[in-house]
Each structure stands twice: as C-alpha cells, then as structure tokens.
Amino acid sequence: MKLVIGDKNTSSWSMRPWVLLRHFDIAFEEVNIRFNQSDTKELMLRYSPSGKVPSLITDAGDVV
Numbered sequence: 324m325k326l327v328i329g330d331k332n333t334s335s336w337s338m339r340p341w342v343l344l345r346h347f348d349i350a351f352e353e354v355n356i357r358f359n360q361s362d363t364k365e366l367m368l369r370y371s372p373s374g375k376v377p378s379l380i381t382d383a384g385d386v387v
Contacts, residue, residue: 324351325380327370329358337377351379 326344328337344351356366356376364374371378371386379387 324349324382325354325370326351326377327354327356327367327380328377329356333358334376340377340379 324344326340328334328341331338331341341353354370356363356370367374367376370376370380381387
C-alpha cells in the first residue's frame with residue numbers, strides 16, 4: 324500500500340492515517356507531497372483523482 328500525505332507537522336489530516344497504520348504495524352510506503360510548491364497540485368493528481376491528500380492506494384491499485 325501507498326499512503327500519500329502532506330506534511331505531518333502542518334496537516335493533521337495527513338498525520339491521522341499515518342499514525343493509525345504505524346500503530347497497527349501495517350506495512351505501507353509513505354509518499355510525502357510538500358504543500359505550496361509549484362508542482363503540488365500536479366503531484367497530488369498523479370496519485371489521487373480528487374487532487375487531495377491523504378489518499379491510500381491499495382495493492383490492487385484502488386485509491387481510497
């Protein structure tokens with residue numbers, strides 16, 4: 324699985340699924356997208372059709 328998040332220090336929405344997956348020792352790859360960069364929206368759209376984070380990409384390729 325891939326967890327696509329923003330900065331955990333400034334985005335509590337990104338930190339929440341990260342903490343949950345770590346707490347339950349669920350294996351995942353973390354993809355961190357920095358906010359307020361010239362390519363932020365483009366990177367988010369690469370991983371999530373909504374263009375928002377956090378998003379979880381399952382091993383089957385589903386975006387949750």
